[in-house]
Amino acid sequence: MTNEGDTSGSAQPHDALFRLVFTNPENTGSELRSVLPPELTAHIDLDGMVLQEGTFVDEHLRHRQTDVLFKTTVHGDDAYLYLLVEHQSSPDPLMAFRRLQYQVRIWDRHLKQHKIQPGQRPLPLIIPVVIYQGRRHWNAPTDIAYLLNIDDSLATAAGNLVPHAGFLLDDLTTVDDATLRARPLTTAARITFVYLTHAPGDPHATRWMPNWTDHIIELDVKSVEAHFQYLVTVSPTDIYDVARYAATVGPDTMEAAMNTADVLRAEGRAEGRVEARADMLIELLTAKFGKLDPRIRNRVEHATTEQISEWSTRLVLGNEALDQVFGA
Numbered sequence: 001m002t003n004e005g006d007t008s009g010s011a012q013p014h015d016a017l018f019r020l021v022f023t024n025p026e027n028t029g030s031e032l033r034s035v036l037p038p039e040l041t042a043h044i045d046l047d048g049m050v051l052q053e054g055t056f057v058d059e060h061l062r063h064r065q066t067d068v069l070f071k072t073t074v075h076g077d078d079a080y081l082y083l084l085v086e087h088q089s090s091p092d093p094l095m096a097f098r099r100l101q102y103q104v105r106i107w108d109r110h111l112k113q114h115k116i117q118p119g120q121r122p123l124p125l126i127i128p129v130v131i132y133q134g135r136r137h138w139n140a141p142t143d144i145a146y147l148l149n150i151d152d153s154l155a156t157a158a159g160n161l162v163p164h165a166g167f168l169l170d171d172l173t174t175v176d177d178a179t180l181r182a183r184p185l186t187t188a189a190r191i192t193f194v195y196l197t198h199a200p201g202d203p204h205a206t207r208w209m210p211n212w213t214d215h216i217i218e219l220d221v222k223s224v225e226a227h228f229q230y231l232v233t234v235s236p237t238d239i240y241d242v243a244r245y246a247a248t249v250g251p252d253t254m255e256a257a258m259n260t261a262d263v264l265r266a267e268g269r270a271e272g273r274v275e276a277r278a279d280m281l282i283e284l285l286t287a288k289f290g291k292l293d294p295r296i297r298n299r300v301e302h303a304t305t306e307q308i309s310e311w312s313t314r315l316v317l318g319n320e321a322l323d324q325v326f327g328a
Contacts (some may be wrong), residue, residue, distance in 0.1 A: 224256035
């Protein structure tokens with residue numbers, strides 16, 4: 001059953017991060033320019049892409065797949081660009097079949113929304129791209145023809161009666177950091193691919209995060225916060241380790257870490273914390289200045305959110321004494 005227009009009820013961290021970044025035409029356009037053949041992109045209006053509402057993924061697969069659809073033109077005719085991301089650790093052996101199902105649903109909706117003109121071919125071009133972020137290299141068929149239970153001799157005899165419906169695969173397991181940096185991606189798209197591939201299951205994410213600080217500092221607070229929330233959801237990395245890293249980057253990054261701690265506390269995942277932001281600041285102050293006077297701890301624990309944010313900013317900006325942090 002088609003889930004058009006239904007984007008509610010999805011709490012998957014992959015879904016939230018992917019949609020935040022790749023519902024932006026500029027970010028999606030940069031990915032398409034990276035993976036599609038130049039002779040094809042030359043004919044596609046990547047600057048005129050319009051996001052389409054809804055998802056075409058089956059409800060029971062929403063935990064492992066996310067999709068976005070853009071409408072554009074190729075040689076002035078209607079066309080669609082369909083991105084599907086597969087989140088599971090191993091490839092889906094039926095992806096070629098599922099992707100064809102989704103494509104038929106897109107065509108069906110298009111036909112319902114557009115009157116067929118005499119002499120016109122009624123089905124628009126759909127260019128499907130599957131992005132895979134699993135732990136194992138992709139080894140499943142990328143064309144439905146190779147899912148058919150027929151041998152080569154029968155396939156040859158059947159000729160064009162054998163259906164072909166392929167998709168372009170972007171297997172991120174085969175892309176190292178150097179290759180990723182060389183791609184003509186936007187900053188947001190590139191750092192998202194970094195998090196999607198590096199973060200899941202990694203308890204020491206702060207070891208590789210400094211390698212991408214040049215990207216993090218270009219994002220706004222909301223985007224950094226989304227990446228941090230994704231990180232602490234899919235990995236055992238401690239939010240306080242993230243905060244220590246954020247303190248080396250800048251006030252906006254530190255604010256994103258604080259906001260992430262607030263979310264964890266609201267969800268009951270910041271165990272034993274009287275106040276997530278206060279405890280985080282205490283840890284950072286202790287790391288920099290050593291054991292804190294009880295009066296300082298008490299002041300932080302009973303501070304307002306605004307005060308903690310201000311003191312955290314001063315700490316990040318490199319004040320070298322406690323009285324400078326607290327404005328004394």
